[in-house]
Amino acid sequence: MFMEYDPAVYSRILTGLTLGFHIIFATIGVGIPLMIALAEWMGIRKNDPHYRLLARRWARGFVVTVAVGVVTGTAIGLQLSLLWPNFMQLAGQTISLPLFMEVFAFFFEAIFLGIYLYTWDRFKSRMKHFLLIIPVVIGASFSAFFITTVNSFMNAPQGFELVNGVITDIDPIAAMFNPATPTKTAHVIITCYLTSAFVLGMIGAFKILKGDRHVYHKKALHLTMMSAFVFSIATVVIGDLSGKYLAEYQPEKLAAAEWHFETEEEAPLVLGGYLENDGEIKYAMEIPYALSILAHGTPGAEVIGLDQFPDEDTPPLIVHYFFDGMVFIGMYLAFVSMIYLLLSWKKQQLMHSKVLLWSIVAGGPLSILAIELGWVFAEIGRQPWILYGIMRTPEGATTSDHVDAMLYLFIGLYAILGLSCSIVLKKMFNNNPAAHELEQRGVEDRGERT
Amino acid sequence: MSYEIIGISVLWFFLYGYLIVASVDFGAGFFHFYNKVSHKNYQVNKLIQRYLSPVWEVTNVFLVFFFVGIIGFFPDTAYYYGTALLVPGSISIVLIAIRGSYYAFNTYGSKDSKIYSFLYGMSGLLIPASFTIVLTISEGSYLDISNGNVTLMLGELLTSGYSWSVVFLAIVSVLFISASFLTYYAYKAGDAASYWLFRRYTLFWSIPTILASVLIFFAIRHHNPEHFSSMLDISWMFILSLLFFLAAMFFIYKKRHLGTAFILVMLQFFSAWFGYGASHLPYLLYPHLTIYDGFVNETMAIALIMAFFAGLLLLIPSLYLLMRLFLFDADYIQGNK
Numbered sequence: 001m002f003m004e005y006d007p008a009v010y011s012r013i014l015t016g017l018t019l020g021f022h023i024i025f026a027t028i029g030v031g032i033p034l035m036i037a038l039a040e041w042m043g044i045r046k047n048d049p050h051y052r053l054l055a056r057r058w059a060r061g062f063v064v065t066v067a068v069g070v071v072t073g074t075a076i077g078l079q080l081s082l083l084w085p086n087f088m089q090l091a092g093q094t095i096s097l098p099l100f101m102e103v104f105a106f107f108f109e110a111i112f113l114g115i116y117l118y119t120w121d122r123f124k125s126r127m128k129h130f131l132l133i134i135p136v137v138i139g140a141s142f143s144a145f146f147i148t149t150v151n152s153f154m155n156a157p158q159g160f161e162l163v164n165g166v167i168t169d170i171d172p173i174a175a176m177f178n179p180a181t182p183t184k185t186a187h188v189i190i191t192c193y194l195t196s197a198f199v200l201g202m203i204g205a206f207k208i209l210k211g212d213r214h215v216y217h218k219k220a221l222h223l224t225m226m227s228a229f230v231f232s233i234a235t236v237v238i239g240d241l242s243g244k245y246l247a248e249y250q251p252e253k254l255a256a257a258e259w260h261f262e263t264e265e266e267a268p269l270v271l272g273g274y275l276e277n278d279g280e281i282k283y284a285m286e287i288p289y290a291l292s293i294l295a296h297g298t299p300g301a302e303v304i305g306l307d308q309f310p311d312e313d314t315p316p317l318i319v320h321y322f323f324d325g326m327v328f329i330g331m332y333l334a335f336v337s338m339i340y341l342l343l344s345w346k347k348q349q350l351m352h353s354k355v356l357l358w359s360i361v362a363g364g365p366l367s368i369l370a371i372e373l374g375w376v377f378a379e380i381g382r383q384p385w386i387l388y389g390i391m392r393t394p395e396g397a398t399t400s401d402h403v404d405a406m407l408y409l410f411i412g413l414y415a416i417l418g419l420s421c422s423i424v425l426k427k428m429f430n431n432n433p434a435a436h437e438l439e440q441r442g443v444e445d446r447g448e449r450t
Numbered sequence: 451m452s453y454e455i456i457g458i459s460v461l462w463f464f465l466y467g468y469l470i471v472a473s474v475d476f477g478a479g480f481f482h483f484y485n486k487v488s489h490k491n492y493q494v495n496k497l498i499q500r501y502l503s504p505v506w507e508v509t510n511v512f513l514v515f516f517f518v519g520i521i522g523f524f525p526d527t528a529y530y531y532g533t534a535l536l537v538p539g540s541i542s543i544v545l546i547a548i549r550g551s552y553y554a555f556n557t558y559g560s561k562d563s564k565i566y567s568f569l570y571g572m573s574g575l576l577i578p579a580s581f582t583i584v585l586t587i588s589e590g591s592y593l594d595i596s597n598g599n600v601t602l603m604l605g606e607l608l609t610s611g612y613s614w615s616v617v618f619l620a621i622v623s624v625l626f627i628s629a630s631f632l633t634y635y636a637y638k639a640g641d642a643a644s645y646w647l648f649r650r651y652t653l654f655w656s657i658p659t660i661l662a663s664v665l666i667f668f669a670i671r672h673h674n675p676e677h678f679s680s681m682l683d684i685s686w687m688f689i690l691s692l693l694f695f696l697a698a699m700f701f702i703y704k705k706r707h708l709g710t711a712f713i714l715v716m717l718q719f720f721s722a723w724f725g726y727g728a729s730h731l732p733y734l735l736y737p738h739l740t741i742y743d744g745f746v747n748e749t750m751a752i753a754l755i756m757a758f759f760a761g762l763l764l765l766i767p768s769l770y771l772l773m774r775l776f777l778f779d780a781d782y783i784q785g786n787k
Contacts, residue, residue: 067554096522
C-alpha cells in the first residue's frame with residue numbers, strides 16, 4: 001500500500017468509513033418515522049387516502065434502509081471495542097450508561113416498528129394504528145439522543161476524576177449531560193429531520209418533473225417542504241448556539257474551522273477561500289464582525305485564535321472546507337424550502353416550476369452531503385484528541401496487525417450493501433407506481449389530476 | 451449478591467435470550483433456503499416469513515445489548531477481547547451485515563430472490579459458528595499475552611479439537627431449536643405439511659445436538675481441567691438439561707403438547723447454558739481476567755442495573771404486545787390477518 005502500516009491510522013480510516021456509511025441510514029432512520037407519522041396523521045385528520053398511502057409507501061421503503069442502518073450500527077458498536085480497545089477500557093467506565101440506554105431506545109423502536117408494519121389493516125380504528133408509530137418516533141429520536149451524548153462526552157469529558165491514568169469518582173449523569181450535550185443532540189436530531197424531509201421531498205419533486213402530475217406527489221411535496229422549512233429554521237438557530245458553545249469550550253475547533261489565526265476583537269468571518277501553503281488565505285469572502293457575533297453574540301467580542309494553542313493540540317486546518325460546505329448547504333435548504341412556501345402561498349402557478357423542482361431534487365443528496373460534512377468537521381475538529389484533553393487518538397487504538405486487511409474487507413461490504421440497497425429500493429417503487437397502487441386499493445380518482 | 455454477579459447474570463441471561471431467538475431466526479433462514487432449492491412445499495416458506503418478519507430486528511438487539519453491556523460492566527474485556535478478536539469479530543460483523551440486509555431485501559423488496567435467500571440462509575448458519583470463537587478463547591490457552599500486547603493464536607485455535615466441537619454444537623443446535631419451534635408454529639397454524647416436515651427435522655437434528663453436547667463435556671475435561679471439575683460440582687444442572695431434552699423429544703415423537711415441548715427445549719438450553727456459565731466463573735477469560743478484577747466502578751454498576759430494570763419495565767409489556775399480536779394470535783399465524 002501507499003503508506004506505512006500504522007494501526008491507529010487504519011483504525012481511524014475504518015471507523016470513519018463505517019460511520020460515514022452508517023450515518024446515511026441512521027439519519028433517515030431517525031427522521032423518516034416522524035415524516036411517516038405526519039403523513040398518517042394528515043391522512044386521518046383530513047380523511048385523505050393519499051396521505052395514508054404516502055405513509056404506507058414511505059414505511060415500505062424505510063424498512064429496507066432500516067435494515068442497512070441496523071447492521072451497520074451493529075458493526076460500529078462492535079468496532080468500537082475491536083478498533084479502540086484501550087479507549088473503551090478507559091471510557092467504558094463512563095459511556096456505558098448512555099450506550100446501554102441507546103440500545104434500550106432502539107429495542108423499543110424495533111418492537112413497535114415490527115408491529116406497525118404488519119398491522120396496517122388489522123385494527124378497526126385508524127387511530128390505533130397511528131399510535132403505534134409514536135413509540136417508533138420516540139425510540140428513534142432517543143437513540144439518536146443517547147448516542148450523541150456519548151460523542152458529546154468525548155468532546156467535553158466530565159463527571160469523573162483521573163488519578164494516575166485511572167478513572168475514579170464517577171458521576172454518570174454529569175458525564176451524560178456534559179456541556180456539549182444540549183447543542184450536539186439538538187443539532188443532530190433536527191438535521192436528521194431536515195435531511196429526511198428533503199430526501200422524501202426529492203422523490204415527489206422528481207416524479208412531478210418526470211411528468212407524473214398526480215396529486216399524490218404534489219401532496220407529498222407540500223408536506224415535506226412545509227416540514228423542511230420548519231426544521232431548517234430550527235437548524236439555523238441551533239447551529240448558531242453550537243458556534244457559541246465551541247467558542248466557549250473548544251475554541252481551537254472554531255478557530256480552525258474559521259481560519260482564525262490570531263486572537264482579536266471584532267473578528268471577521270471567513271467564507272470559502274483557499275489556504276496556500278504559506279498560510280495566506282486566497283479568494284475568501286470576509287464578513288466583518290460576523291465571527292464575533294457567531295461566537296459571543298456581540299460584534300466587539302474577542303475571539304480566541306489558533307495562536308493561543310501549541311501546534312500539537314490544534315486540529316488540521318482542512319476542517320474549514322467541511323464547515324463551510326455544511327453551512328452553505330444548510331442555508332441553501334432553508335432558502336429553497338422558503339421559496340417553495342412563499343410560492344405556494346402567493347403564486348401557485350410557479351410552485352411547480354422546473355427550476356424550483358430541480359432545486360428541491362438537488363436538496364436531497366445535498367442534505368446528506370451536509371450531514372457527512374458536518375460530522376467529518378465535528379470529528380476531525382477535535383483531533384488530536386479521542387477524549388478531549390485526556391487521551392490522544394493513537395493511544396486509544398488497537399495494536400493488532402490486521403486493521404488494513406479489515407479496512408479492505410469493509411470497503412467491499414459497504415460497496416455491495418449500498419449497491420444492493422439502491423437496486424432493491426429502485427425496483428420496489430418502479431414496479432409499483434403510486435397511481436397504480438391507488439387504483440389497486442380502490443381509492444377513487446376524484447378528478448384531482450391536473 | 452455482589453454487583454459483579456448481578457452484572458454477569460444479566461448479561462448471560464441476555465445472551466441466552468439471543469441464543470434462543472437468533473437460533474429460531476437463523477435456522478428458519480436456512481430452512482427457507484433449503485426448502486426453496488429442494489422445491490419442497492412452498493407453503494412452509496410463507497409460514498417462516500410470517501413468523502420472522504415482525505421480529506428480525508428485535509433479535510439483533512439482544513446481541514447488541516450483550517456486547518454493549520459487557521463493556522459497561524467489565525470494561526477490561528474491551529482490552530483483552532477487543533484486541534484479540536479484531537479479525538474473527540470483523541468476520542462476524544460481515545456475516546451479520548449480510549444476513550440482516552439480505553433478509554430485508556428479500557422480504558420487503560419487490561420479489562423473492564434465490565440469491566438473496568442463499569445469502570441470508572447460509573450466513574445465518576455461519577454466524578453462530580463464528581461467535582463460538584469467543585466462548586472457545588474464554589477457556590484459555592488461545593491468547594498470547596506478553597509485552598503488554600494481546601494476540602490471538604489463530605493456528606492453535608483452528609487445529610484444536612475443542613474449538614471445532616463447539617462450532618459443531620452451535621450449528622446443530624441452531625437447526626434443532628429452530629425446527630422444534632417451527633414444529634409448534636406450523637401446528638398452531640394448522641399447516642399439516644409444514645408440521646410433518648419440521649417434526650422430521652426436529653427429530654433428525656436432536657441426535658447430533660445431544661452427541662455434540664456430550665462431546666464438549668469431555669473436550670473441556672481435556673482442555674481446561676479446572677473448569678471441568680467445577681462443572682462436575684454442579685453436574686445436576688447438566689443432568690436436568692438432559693432430562694428436559696428427553697421429555698421434549700418424547701412429546702414431539704408422540705405428537706403431543708408441542709408448545710410444552712418447545713418450552714422444554716428452551717429449558718434444556720437454559721440449564722446447560724447457565725450450568726456452563728456458572729462453572730466458568732469467576733473467569734471471564736481464563737486465567738487472565740475474572741469478573742472481580744475487570745469490574746466497572748460501583749456508581750456506574752448501580753446506574754447500569756437501574757437503567758436495566760427501567761428498560762425491562764418498558765420492554766416486557768412491549769414484547770408481550772408483539773407476541774400477542776403475532777406469535778400467539780391464531781388468526782395471524784393462519785394468514786388471515
